[in-house]
Amino acid sequence: xxxxxxxxxxxxxxxxxxxxxxxxxxxxxxxxxxxxxxxxxxxxxxxxxxxxxxxxxxxxxxxxxxxxxxxxxxxxxxxxxxxxxxxxxxxxxxxxxxxxxxxxxxxxxxxxxxxxxxxxxxxxxxxxxxxxxxxxxxxxxxxxxxxxxxxxxxxxxxxxxxxxxxxxxxxxxxxxxxxxxxxxxx
Ligand SMILES: [Zn+2]
Numbered sequence: 515x516x517x518x519x520x521x522x523x524x525x526x527x528x529x530x531x532x533x534x535x536x537x538x539x540x541x542x543x544x545x546x547x548x549x550x551x552x553x554x555x556x557x558x559x560x561x562x563x564x565x566x567x568x569x570x571x572x573x574x575x576x577x578x579x580x581x582x583x584x585x586x587x588x589x590x591x592x593x594x595x596x597x598x599x600x601x602x603x604x605x606x607x608x609x610x611x612x613x614x615x616x617x618x619x620x621x622x623x624x625x626x627x628x629x630x631x632x633x634x635x636x637x638x639x640x641x642x643x644x645x646x647x648x649x650x651x652x653x654x655x656x657x658x659x660x661x662x663x664x665x666x667x668x669x670x671x672x673x674x675x676x677x678x679x680x681x682x683x684x685x686x687x688x689x690x691x692x693x694x695x696x697x698x699x700x
Contacts, residue, residue, distance in 0.1 A: 529566065529625050530618060531610035540625050542566060545609060547602055554605070556594040559587070562609070566617050566625060571668065572653050573612060578670040579649055580608045586669040615646050616654065629654040 525544040528535065542565035546557040563570045574585040574594055581604075584597040596605075617625045619636035626638035632651055635642045645651050 529613060530623050531613060545606055547605060549599055552597070554596040554598065554600045556596065556605070558592070559594040560589070560592045566613065568617065572650060573609070574670045575653065576612050576650050577608055578672055582672050584669060584671050588667045590667065615648065
């Protein structure tokens with residue numbers, strides 16, 4: 515039998531937190547989380563970043579600061595590993611706060627911002643406002659950064675941790691990560 519219509523079902527939610535309007539047109543995938551004994555793994559942060567028109571380097575940096583831990587993104591298998599166990603509610607809450615602070619227009623709540631230094635201009639309603647003062651604000655300084663290609667792989671450390679001291683408890687080789695992801699998707 516030939517299946518002509520094969521759909522991959524992706525759970526979507528509104529980008530604007532707490533907005534349950536089914537007709538709100540800005541959607542993003544629901545955060546997919548997996549845990550092992552030492553780490554929390556985000557399986558689709560790169561897809562979420564794309565939906566938010568935000569380079570993948572920014573959200574791991576924000577999570578590292580907010581959660582006070584090490585966050586490692588591997589573009590090859592699109593996984594983001596957070597050192598330590600974090601529950602779904604706290605991760606979604608951190609992501610929602612990030613969206614409110616940096617992605618949504620303060621006035622119309624649409625994710626239509628164009629970034630200029632420490633300010634943002636809404637391309638939907640024209641509102642011009644200052645971005646909140648935060649350690650990641652400088653990452654939004656230029657629109658050119660927004661368009662930069664992300665690095666293949668990078669690790670974000672909380673500012674008081676020395677990279678020399680970092681010990682990964684689980685196997686983070688590409689093969690192991692792909693195996694873990696495949697196992698999750700079974
Ligand atoms: Zn607006």
